[in-house]
Amino acid sequence: MPHEWLVSTCFERIITLSAEQRLAELRLELPPAPKAIGVYRPLVVCGNLAFTSGHGPLLPDGTLITGVVGREATKEDGYRAARQTGLAILATLRAQLGSLDRVRRLIKLLGMVQCDPNFDQHPAVINGCSELFAQVFGEEAGIGARSAVGMNALPIGMMVEIEAIFEIA
Amino acid sequence: MPHEWLVSTCFERIITLSAEQRLAELRLELPPAPKAIGVYRPLVVCGNLAFTSGHGPLLPDGTLITGVVGREATKEDGYRAARQTGLAILATLRAQLGSLDRVRRLIKLLGMVQCDPNFDQHPAVINGCSELFAQVFGEEAGIGARSAVGMNALPIGMMVEIEAIFEIA
Amino acid sequence: MPHEWLVSTCFERIITLSAEQRLAELRLELPPAPKAIGVYRPLVVCGNLAFTSGHGPLLPDGTLITGVVGREATKEDGYRAARQTGLAILATLRAQLGSLDRVRRLIKLLGMVQCDPNFDQHPAVINGCSELFAQVFGEEAGIGARSAVGMNALPIGMMVEIEAIFEIA
Numbered sequence: 001m002p003h004e005w006l007v008s009t010c011f012e013r014i015i016t017l018s019a020e021q022r023l024a025e026l027r028l029e030l031p032p033a034p035k036a037i038g039v040y041r042p043l044v045v046c047g048n049l050a051f052t053s054g055h056g057p058l059l060p061d062g063t064l065i066t067g068v069v070g071r072e073a074t075k076e077d078g079y080r081a082a083r084q085t086g087l088a089i090l091a092t093l094r095a096q097l098g099s100l101d102r103v104r105r106l107i108k109l110l111g112m113v114q115c116d117p118n119f120d121q122h123p124a125v126i127n128g129c130s131e132l133f134a135q136v137f138g139e140e141a142g143i144g145a146r147s148a149v150g151m152n153a154l155p156i157g158m159m160v161e162i163e164a165i166f167e168i169a
Numbered sequence: 170m171p172h173e174w175l176v177s178t179c180f181e182r183i184i185t186l187s188a189e190q191r192l193a194e195l196r197l198e199l200p201p202a203p204k205a206i207g208v209y210r211p212l213v214v215c216g217n218l219a220f221t222s223g224h225g226p227l228l229p230d231g232t233l234i235t236g237v238v239g240r241e242a243t244k245e246d247g248y249r250a251a252r253q254t255g256l257a258i259l260a261t262l263r264a265q266l267g268s269l270d271r272v273r274r275l276i277k278l279l280g281m282v283q284c285d286p287n288f289d290q291h292p293a294v295i296n297g298c299s300e301l302f303a304q305v306f307g308e309e310a311g312i313g314a315r316s317a318v319g320m321n322a323l324p325i326g327m328m329v330e331i332e333a334i335f336e337i338a
Numbered sequence: 339m340p341h342e343w344l345v346s347t348c349f350e351r352i353i354t355l356s357a358e359q360r361l362a363e364l365r366l367e368l369p370p371a372p373k374a375i376g377v378y379r380p381l382v383v384c385g386n387l388a389f390t391s392g393h394g395p396l397l398p399d400g401t402l403i404t405g406v407v408g409r410e411a412t413k414e415d416g417y418r419a420a421r422q423t424g425l426a427i428l429a430t431l432r433a434q435l436g437s438l439d440r441v442r443r444l445i446k447l448l449g450m451v452q453c454d455p456n457f458d459q460h461p462a463v464i465n466g467c468s469e470l471f472a473q474v475f476g477e478e479a480g481i482g483a484r485s486a487v488g489m490n491a492l493p494i495g496m497m498v499e500i501e502a503i504f505e506i507a
Contacts, residue, residue, distance in 0.1 A: 038293070038296050038299060039296050039299035039303060039315075040314060040315035041313060044276050046217075048384075051314045108389045109378070110316070112316075119491055120491060120492070120493055122491070122492070123376035127376050127377050130376060130378060134377060145379055146377075147392030148376060150489055150491030151489070151490065153289060153291070154319060155290070155317055157289045163314075207468060207484065208465050208468035209481060210481055210482060213445050213483040215505055220446045223484065281485075321488055322454070322458060322460070323460070323487055330485060332485045
């Protein structure tokens, strides 16, 4: 069996998997859908646009990853926190829309990193979320516009906060 | 007259009041609609979406509430500043749309708190704006998605800056 | 020939020029369209809305203007950085849409200034971008809603980061 054929078959298989199927293949565990810690909704749908609230790096046990990147936390810690924040956004999407398969594509992320003023690698941190979305929704639908910036303080000391706009079916 | 009946009647009355009527009932004074302090418009409407510029805690005398939350200002000061910022947003909506009754619902807020790096209760501050909108537009229409974050500096030293997206009729 | 007539004729000429023609008249040099420094797209179009990623003050030689406004950089430095960031956004719009003439109008800017905590003139800095857009698209189409805020840190130490939403044809 030629190697090219195998690759091609795998590729076909990947691009025809739905977001929910990809999530299962990746064996990713979503945290519980985050509850609002204020007077807001986790997600608002208007037409075919879904606006998420700012999400933090919520762990399955309900705690948040905290810390300042460039001080007690490294860039790699930040990357993991951004990926975990992406999982929390997925949990909200599934809880609010019924299934991740209603997501057509990512429009935009605003990725905010709680960091030391001397830290300057925010894109490398927010990639933790962006690469997750590319894996789950595919590169065509899962990569959108983005801003990645540094913040002097985030709620409860969370390491990363990300808000997103998706197009949904 | 049964107590339940009274409650029900009050409830009916509340939910059938318009935003302008609720504002009058709450005896809230709006500041003058803020003027741009740069090259921008206070509000831009595109289809059924209305995007506001960042607003600050403008007082009826035209001055802004300034200060750093977690340093010379408390969380409660921040809450009052966020509520005042909400009143300024309402003033812009009324001036630009003719009436608050053209607002169908809040889609999203980005709430920014000028704060000390050690302050971590931004949601409790931005609730000042969110609770105002819930009062004026009702809980169904007045509570949207939201991010609440900390900033190292805001224009003219204002304590809070909030931008909003509304759905309008 | 009366002076008023000349003014009127000039005015007519200005308002009938397209964005691409205005850019040529202003003899503005666009930097190369910026490449993503992370997992994102420079621009995403959804219906008639175009969402740009956060852009920095990219120079024609491919480097970015860096520095902290209110410390080693002045307000005027910040203004020039914001104008350069606007040129980078124009480069992305032309590269992604084929022509600036597909832009109907600016909806909103989020202008972020890397600054000292004591700096408080962010609107004067972000005007560098806003005045450029007013020149290129005209005052009616080129001035939108806006937030201008201070950040403790931006990627690669860039002085300004701006994201924009445009309405396109």
